[in-house]
Amino acid sequence: MTDGTNDKKVRVRFAPSPTGGLHLGGVRTVLFNYLFAKQHGGDFVVRIEDTDQTRFVAGAEDYIFETLKWCGLTPDESPLHGGPFAPYRQSERKPMYKEFADKLVKEGKAYYAFDTAEELDAKRKEISNFQYGHAIRGAMKNSLTLSAAETEGLLAAGTPYVIRILLPENEEVKFTDLIRGEVVFNTSQVDDKVLLKADGMPTYHLAVVVDDYKMEITHAFRGEEWLPSAPVHVLLWKYLFGLENMPQWAHLPLILKPDGNGKLSKRDGDRLGFPTFALDWIDPKTNEITTGFRERGFLPEAFINMLAALGWNDGSGQEVFSLDEMVDKFSIERVHKGGAKFDYEKAKWYNQEWIKKLPVSTYQAQVKEILAEKGIVANDDNLEQVLNLVKERCVFLNDFVEQARFFFKPSETPDIASIQPKWDEKKNMFFIELIRAYELSTVWEAADLEVEFKELSAANQLKPGELMLPFRIMLVGGKFGPGVFEIAAILGRDETLSRIRHVLSLL
RNA sequence: GGAGCGUUGGUCAAGGGGUUAAGACACCUCCCUUUCACGGAGGAAUCACGGGUUCGAUUCCCGUACGCUCUACCA
Known part of the structure; x- marks a missing residue:
């Protein structure tokens, strides 16, 4: 099959870090994963990548699940929903990773490095284009340059160390990306990534490979920003679990800022006056509120529809799709390679379309609440009739306040x-x-x-x-x-x- | 700097060796509507540039330019 499915049950995962609100790009990644899994009768698992304890943000995980719930993208397995491959939080899987890092060291595929952060900084300043790779590793403090006895001594003394992958010199690493076709990297161009950090936690590189293997993931879709480190993941698969077991990769295009260039950030939304997060996010440290699409008055149907259209279409010219239709018609190969500038006007259009399309009963209760917040008591006898009469002039759910208030007051x-x-x-x-x-x-x-x-x-x-x-x-x-x-x-x-x-x- | 990826109207995009190069958003004009919307009609592209290949290239190949991503003991 051209989309990379075979007889194995399709299993995909969304693996967010709980570091804050979920932005557009993140939700779209979930969406594409979900669509693909459901289309193939597969499983959609959510795994929390919380290996960086310094970036952990309280409440972020709950926020992720609330977002998924609002969007109607229910995981089959997750820390919240459970599942046969639990635990689904990497912090709770910590012991699993070291074993593989050790195995790689034993097999000569990885090594201990004792360089301190200061020493690395100094080298980076000293050498332009510093890369901890074949050209440099011989000049650093690691088990390749130290004698076995010295290494043992440092280890025994409890000296902090990391484990780095030993990349072969001048070797081609190829893999097929479901969106981009064959992608080739030369190992000399990528550095010896840290696999296991000094605190014993794996980095993303090790964790993603180990967990994808253990959770029997068949397809791994993620943002384009991961493409440059993909060869490390491919090599890890080759060393640890066999290329034949490696998931099919697809690197999704980025969502770009509407003006200028570069990927869309929360700051762009603040600057240009539109949301970038799915739901309101309150920073637990600063109490700063970032408005979400939901609170702005978007319907989840419109939100995911708009997101899917940012990089995907079915070629028919159809633009308005329900989740079920998308599950039916989605095709990873029809996802664009290039990034798309986010267009808030178009997002609003989707919302208006969905407000018109959906029976008002689906959002009537929510509108009633919004009205109540403004001190407008709507009576149920004619609320539906009223909403039907004015819905075509509402872009946001909140617009019903202005469009319908005079019926009640x-x-x-x-x-x-x-x-x-x-x-x-x-x-x-x-x-x-x-x-x-x-x-x-x-x-x-x-x-x-x-x-x-x-x-x-x-x-x-x-x-x-x-x-x-x-x-x-x-x-x-x-x-x-x-x-x-x-x-x-x-x-x-x-x-x-x-x-x-x-x-x-x-x- | 290096590597990888990308480049069809202002934006999202269909298409793909020979076409009047779809459609949507936004914008403008008009119609409908004795309001506002909805709806309808009309309006915009030497397909980044330069070389090839070819009878013919927007489409295939190679360069160039530009843009983006990565280049952390972050993901």
Whole structure:
């Protein structure tokens, strides 16, 4: 199969570090993993890569799971959901890694290095293009340059050390990337990466290989920033578990900032006024709040749809996809190689499309809550009707506040300024008569109300056009919203008449 | 600096040796709407540049330019 699946059960993983809020790129990585797994009837596992204790941030892990939940991307296995390959936190798997690092040392594929951070810094300053590799390692303090006895001595004395992979000189490492095709690196160009840190924790390089093996991962999709270190991972697979067991790789393109160049960062969002995180993130140290797409009023359907479209399309021209449709139509080979600039306008368009597309019942409760926060009590009898009437003018869920509030609460500041200049006694009389007519109406439906309105305006020798705006201002408070007669129909007789009277009294 | 990856309208992109080079977003004009939206019609590209290969290249090859990523005991 061209997408790299074979008879093995497909298993993918998303492996985030709990260092803060999940940004767009991270969620898209999850999405593509998820889509691929589900399309092949496989498993989606979430593994927490918390090997760097200095960067650990409290709450970040919970945040990741809340994000997945909101997006509807449920893991089959994770620290939260459990699973047969537990534990799913690398910090809890610490003992597993050292064994493999030791094995590599024993086989001459890796070595102990005793250089201190200061010594490394000094070398980096001294030698331009410093790379801890074949050209330099002979001049450093490690088990390759030290005698066996010296190394033993340092180890026995408890001297801090790291284990580095010993890269062969001038050897080609090839692998097939599902998105990019064959990728080739020469080992002389990559350095002897640290595998095991002085604190006994593995680096990403060792951990990702060991865990992918132990968790029987078949496909590994990650951001493009990992491409340069891929040869180290391939070599580790070759040394430890065999290339035939190595997962298929796919390196996803980056999401770029809308203006200028470079990958999108949280700072760009702050600067340009759009979210980059899925949900609100509160920095536990500074208490600084970063707004998320959810709180900004995005629907999860729109959020993931927009994310998928950033780098993938099915070639048909279709742009709006549900999660199920994406599972059905996704193809890793149709993912772009080049990065895409993030376009917030397009993101908003997706949201509006989804607000229109989805039955309002799917977000009605949430809108009701948003309204309540603004002190607007919506009654369930006609909320659905109201939302249906105004949904096509909402880009964000929060827009329902402005678009729907007048149904539940008369405007406190009706825009009488825009009707006053042309206001006269004739119009005043018309509305007084309208009140009377509407009081006597036997039915209260939009079409009938419109007929009565027009008949009355004709009887008064007024153009309905001159009266529509005042009527709208009376009911709505401003120059916006659905058809006035539909509004009146929903408001009901009492409320409609009361609003006409009220504005009349102000004119 | 080195290595890797990339480059189709302002943005996302389809396409792929011979086409009027799809579509969407944004923008502008018009229509619809006696409001605002929705909707509809119209408007923009010497396919980064230079060489090849070819009857023919945006599409294949090689360079160049530009951009990005990596170059940590971070992921």
